[in-house]
Amino acid sequence: MDKKNVVIITAIALILVVCAAGYSLYASAHQPVSGQKTKTIIDMEGRTVVIPHPVQKVVTIGSVPVQNSFIFALGKADTIVNGIPAKFVQQGRWKYQYVFAPHLEGQPEMQSASYEPNIEEIMKAAPDVVFTMDQATVDTLDQSGLSVVYLSWVDAEDVKGLMALMGEIYDRQDAARDYVQYFDDTIQRVNSKVGQIPENERPKVLYFQYTGMTVPHKIGDWWIMKGGGRSVTDAPRQTESLKIEPEQIVGWNPDIIIISTPSEIGAVYNDTRLSTVNAIKNKRIYITPMGAHIWSHRGIETPLTVLWAAKLFYPDRFTDLDLEQETTEFYTQFFGYTLTPDQVKEILSGKAKI
Incomplete structure (x- = not known):
């Protein structure tokens, strides 16, 4: 074997060693706690996602305030470990995000101004679940081994499926059902007076x-x-x-x-x-x-x-x-x-x- 081939093979071997070491470090940092329970859910894109049970830490990426509000409504605001992105903070309008979840003040920002996730910050937070309403974010974070749950609300009725899913994730099914019932009852109350x-x-x-x-x-x-x-x-x-x-x-x-x-x-x-x-x-x-x-x-x-x-x-x-x-x-x-x-x-x- 000539010297050139030896150099190439040695380089490839070194790359493999480094990759293996990097994966080993990641795996050891994110391996499940012994005896930790998990549950399997189907997100709003039809993806099967395995998540820890119970969920104690989450990150919201993309349209952060709207996703946070779903979590607030289930009484789980304290599980959110990311802050409000600067793009929203600069508007000066999101006062009640902090009223309903004071701990968000000073939490790290985990996305860019163009909504791209900061993988390093997210990994550092070690969330049980990452929520997003953006398909590209799902694709990006899936490659990092994180449990990513896709949420969707396009049509009005989608909120019912969204809240049912969030209720399942947080074991707050009753609260989710109560919200859906309130949603339907409110629409019916108004319709009884304007429908005709x-x-x-x-x-x-x-x-x-x-x-x-x-x-x-x-x-x-x-x-x-x-x-x-x-x-x-x-x-x-x-x-x-x-x-x-x-x-x-x-x-x-x-x-x-x-x-x-x-x-x-x-x-x-x-x-x-x-x-x-x-x-x-x-x-x-x-x-x-x-x-x-x-x-x-x-x-x-x-x-x-x-x-x-x-x-x-x-x-x-x-x-x-x-x-x-x-x-x-x-x-x-x-x-x-x-x-x-x-x-x-x-x-x-x-x-x-x-």
């Missing part, structure tokens, strides 16, 4: 993000309809968000405009391109509430959004609906947290700031 209103008598409603001229979430069409309104953007589409133009808004001429960012309200009123729109002429632009998450987005507070919308659209039909009381009772029942009257008002205003 003819389509042409319902207010035309636009929910949108002014800065980007987009309708950010398909679920907005759903809660507007469940609240008794007509979403002017309610048409089949493949994408979660929808790009719109000022000319379309003028053509739709909504009676009510709903936004989720307080700083945009002045800009909408001052946009001369929209001056003929009924919602602007009649001063009917509203900000959605915000608690653990923005109510108008997909999140644990969606049933409250339907109540809020129904009261907004039909104040005379819902004179007996006390939104402050409903809000207080919701967070007490599901989050185990009793809000003060001032906190309730702040959540309903949509203007909470850190």
Whole structure:
């Protein structure tokens, strides 16, 4: 064997030794505790995932606040070991993430500004489970030997499967069922008062993000309809968000405009391109509430959004609906947290700031 071949074989052998040593170190650091129980679950992508039982530490990657809110509702906020990503913190709006889970303050960030997971930080935290709503993150973390659970909420009814899965993971099946029952009961309560209103008598409603001229979430069409309104953007589409133009808004001429960012309200009123729109002429632009998450987005507070919308659209039909009381009772029942009257008002205003 010539000298060149010997060098090549030696190099390959060294690489194999290093890889084996690295794997050995990883395995020894993450090997199951003797006698530790496990359970097998099927996530929302149909993947079979083996997880420790009970689950004591979790990491949420991607849309962190919305995933956190599901965990809050099961009384398991203390299992989250990652902080709120800087991208969210910089918005200054996520006050109630820290109200409901004070320990999140100062926890390490575990993803980049573009939502890519920081594998080194995640491995250091040694979570029992990593939750994500992003397929690429699943693929990345699967290769690291972590127990990754994919969550999905595209259509309104998906929350039922999501909460059932989370209840199974945390052994909080009863709490998950209670939430699903509350979800269904709330929608039915509202429907009993608005379900028979003819389509042409319902207010035309636009929910949108002014800065980007987009309708950010398909679920907005759903809660507007469940609240008794007509979403002017309610048409089949493949994408979660929808790009719109000022000319379309003028053509739709909504009676009510709903936004989720307080700083945009002045800009909408001052946009001369929209001056003929009924919602602007009649001063009917509203900000959605915000608690653990923005109510108008997909999140644990969606049933409250339907109540809020129904009261907004039909104040005379819902004179007996006390939104402050409903809000207080919701967070007490599901989050185990009793809000003060001032906190309730702040959540309903949509203007909470850190």
